[in-house]
Amino acid sequence: MYRFLSAIFFLSTLLLPALLPAQEKYLEVTAPGNRQLQLSIAAPVALGGAAQADVANEMRDVFQFDMALAGPFAVLQSPVAEARSGIRSGEFDFAVWRAAGADMLIKSGYTVSGQTVTIECRLYDVLTQKELAAKRYSGGRQDLRRMAHTFSDDVMAAVTGIRGPFTSKIAFVTTKSGNKEISLMDYDGHNVLRLTRNGSINLYPDFSPNGRELIFTSYKKRNPDLYRRELFSGTEARVTNYRGTNISGTYAPDGNRIALSMSKDGNAEIYILSKDGKQLARLTHTDAIEVTPAWSPDGTRIAFVSDRLGKPQVFIMDADGKNVRRLTTAGSYNVNPRWSPRGDRIAYCRQMGGGFQIFSINPDGSDDTQLTSDGSNEHPRWSPDGRFLTFSSKRGGREAIYVMRADGSGQVKVSRGPASDSQPVWSPRW
Numbered sequence: 411m412y413r414f415l416s417a418i419f420f421l422s423t424l425l426l427p428a429l430l431p432a433q434e435k436y437l438e439v440t441a442p443g444n445r446q447l448q449l450s451i452a453a454p455v456a457l458g459g460a461a462q463a464d465v466a467n468e469m470r471d472v473f474q475f476d477m478a479l480a481g482p483f484a485v486l487q488s489p490v491a492e493a494r495s496g497i498r499s500g501e502f503d504f505a506v507w508r509a510a511g512a513d514m515l516i517k518s519g520y521t522v523s524g525q526t527v528t529i530e531c532r533l534y535d536v537l538t539q540k541e542l543a544a545k546r547y548s549g550g551r552q553d554l555r556r557m558a559h560t561f562s563d564d565v566m567a568a569v570t571g572i573r574g575p576f577t578s579k580i581a582f583v584t585t586k587s588g589n590k591e592i593s594l595m596d597y598d599g600h601n602v603l604r605l606t607r608n609g610s611i612n613l614y615p616d617f618s619p620n621g622r623e624l625i626f627t628s629y630k631k632r633n634p635d636l637y638r639r640e641l642f643s644g645t646e647a648r649v650t651n652y653r654g655t656n657i658s659g660t661y662a663p664d665g666n667r668i669a670l671s672m673s674k675d676g677n678a679e680i681y682i683l684s685k686d687g688k689q690l691a692r693l694t695h696t697d698a699i700e701v702t703p704a705w706s707p708d709g710t711r712i713a714f715v716s717d718r719l720g721k722p723q724v725f726i727m728d729a730d731g732k733n734v735r736r737l738t739t740a741g742s743y744n745v746n747p748r749w750s751p752r753g754d755r756i757a758y759c760r761q762m763g764g765g766f767q768i769f770s771i772n773p774d775g776s777d778d779t780q781l782t783s784d785g786s787n788e789h790p791r792w793s794p795d796g797r798f799l800t801f802s803s804k805r806g807g808r809e810a811i812y813v814m815r816a817d818g819s820g821q822v823k824v825s826r827g828p829a830s831d832s833q834p835v836w837s838p839r840w
Contacts, residue, residue, distance in 0.1 A: 447569070449483040450512040450536075455497060457519040457530060465520050469529065469558045473516055475598050476562035476576045479822065481797065481815050482569055486512055497532055504539050512536045516565065518558075527554050531561040533568055543568045555600055575793040579837040580800055581605070581615040581624055582811055586829035592626055594641075597793070597800070597813065597836065599824035605639065614658050614833060618685075619665040621838040625649065625685075627657045636670060638685065649687040658702045661685070662709050662729075669693075669703035669712055680714050682729075693731030704747045704756070705729075706773075713737065713747040713756055724758050726773065737775055746789055749773075750796045755816070757781075757790035757799060768801055770816070781818030791835045792816075800824075802832040 451473045454466040477483050489510050495502030497517035507515050518531040526548060533543040543564050547557040559576040566574035576597060584593050587604070590611045595602040606612045608630040615626040624639045636649040636656045650656040654673035661668055668685055671678045680693045680703050694700045698718035705712055713726050719736070724747045727734040738744040743761035750756065756773060759766040765786025771778045781790075785805025792799055793813075800813045803823075811825035811834045825831040 446484040447482050448486050448511050448513045449477055449516070450486045450488050450507055450510060450514070451477065451516045452488060452495070452497070452502075452518070454518040454520055454529070455495075456521070457497075457528075458521040459523070462520070462522055465522060465527065465554065468554055469518055469520065472555055472558035472598075473518070473562060476559060476574065477516075477565070479798070479813065479815070479820050480562075480566060480574065481820065483514070486510060497530065499534070499539065499541060504534075504536055507536045514542075514569075516561075518561070522551075525550055527551055527557070529554070529557050529561075531558075531564075533565050555596065559596070572795055572797075573839070575795045575798065575836070575839065578794055578839055579621075580811065580824070580834050581617065581837065582802075582825070582831050582834040583613060583615070584825075584829050584831045586827065592624070595825070597824070599811070599826055602826075605641075605644075615835050616660045617835060617837045618661050619663055619838060621840050625659045625661065625668060627655075627659065636668070636687070647686075649685065650683070660703055660705060662705050663707055664709060669705060671701040671703065680712070680731075693727065694734075695731075702746055704749050706749050707751050707753045711773075713749060715745045715747065724756070737771065737773070738778070739775065740778055744769075748791055750792050750816075751794055752796040754796075757792065759788050759790065765804065768799070768818075779818075781814070782821070784821075787812075789833050793836050794838045798836075800834040800836050802834060 454469040474485055478485050489506050497519045515534040515536050521528045528548040530546045532541055534541055545561055545564055549557055562576040563574040578597055579594050580597050581594050583590050589609050591606045592612050592615050593602055593604045610630040612626055612628045615624050622641055626637055627634050628637050634655050634657055635651050636659045637646050638649050639646045652672055652674035656672050659668050659670035667682050669682050672681050678699045678701055680700050683690045696718050698716050700714055700716040703712045703714045710729055711726055712729055713724055715722050716725050721742045722745050723736055724738040724744050725734055726737050741760040745759050747756050747758040755770045757770045760769050766788050767780055768782045768787045768790045769780050785803050787801050787803045790799045790801045797816055798813055802809050803812050809830040809832045810823050811831045812821055812823050814821040
């Protein structure tokens with residue numbers, strides 16, 4: 411359990427003399443017009459000791475995956491001669507990279523000493539030859555991908571002013587063991603760790619705001635009850651044991667409350683309870699089925715699904731259950747809303763043909779936009795910075811986890827293997 415979080419404690423970061431410039435300076439590297447920034451990623455080089463191809467290849471693979479998804483960049487093929495150059499200004503020729511069409515350049519190197527790997531990474535504006543970011547990270551060999559993802563986060567901060575989400579995790583439901591268990595992986599699908607091992611059905615994971623806990627629904631005691639699991643210790647506690655369903659639990663932004671759907675009084679209604687399950691408040695009072703609550707980032711409103719008008723639609727209410735209004739008006743079957751961390755969009759699923767597609771909409775109901783069209787796609791969940799979504803899709807046969815940009819572009823499969831993977835949720839930053 412400890413290993414996948416070892417980088418949190420073991421990873422050290424040393425800022426080098428050339429630090430991230432003031433935010434207004436990133437405008438100097440913005441491409442003309444609406445053109446994407448052309449980014450080259452040099453092959454990582456050995457800064458001491460023998461070259462190790464596996465280390466260099468893994469670093470570069472991480473940078474290329476992160477930057478290709480990021481959005482502001484088009485990742486270029488690097489010049490053949492670049493592998494022989496150093497990483498500090500003065501150790502290589504910017505003219506080679508200008509001739510290749512690069513606006514920006516990532517240079518990196520590594521040193522391996524026993525079980526410790528130290529990497530040094532630098533981001534350059536090729537035109538001005540300015541160093542925009544320079545970082546050094548040190549950790550165990552198992553921390554290499556996390557260290558590289560950390561610099562990708564720093565690149566996003568240098569270019570956009572907001573750190574990336576590339577060091578975060580995705581929890582999801584998988585059938586790999588033959589049952590529906592919950593696992594955890596890096597956002598790009600690497601370093602999968604199985605969390606539950608109860609041989610039952612486990613559904614609807616959701617992270618606490620600090621990322622240290624998960625809540626989920628499990629049938630391990632036959633009834634679909636809500637559980638809370640600490641990620642560091644693996645300790646689990648049952649939060650609810652009311653008869654009927656206790657599903658689609660989600661943490662409030664304050665981390666002290668949970669909204670969920672419960673059928674203890676008959677039909678499924680939306681409730682709020684404290685995270686220990688002791689304080690309970692019912693928010694909806696209808697004869698309809700009401701499920702999948704989703705908090706606004708300021709904690710003042712909740713989006714949810716209700717069939718009170720005959721077919722499932724997305725509604726919004728105040729966090730005390732008042733001022734209910736319908737959000738979705740197009741389509742006859744809309745479900746599974748999730749509020750963006752920025753508060754500006756709500757992602758949800760609409761039934762179309764024989765499956766579902768993902769849409770996003772403004773909280774006032776305007777700009778309802780379709781994001782997916784290939785296969786059947788469900789369970790959208792936002793990255794912690796609001797720039798990306800993860801979701802599950804059946805486009806390749808078995809259900810698998812994908813990620814994409816918030817506008818629907820850059821869709822890429824990240825889960826691996828023959829199992830069916832579904833219900834992803836993106837962690838906060840660690």
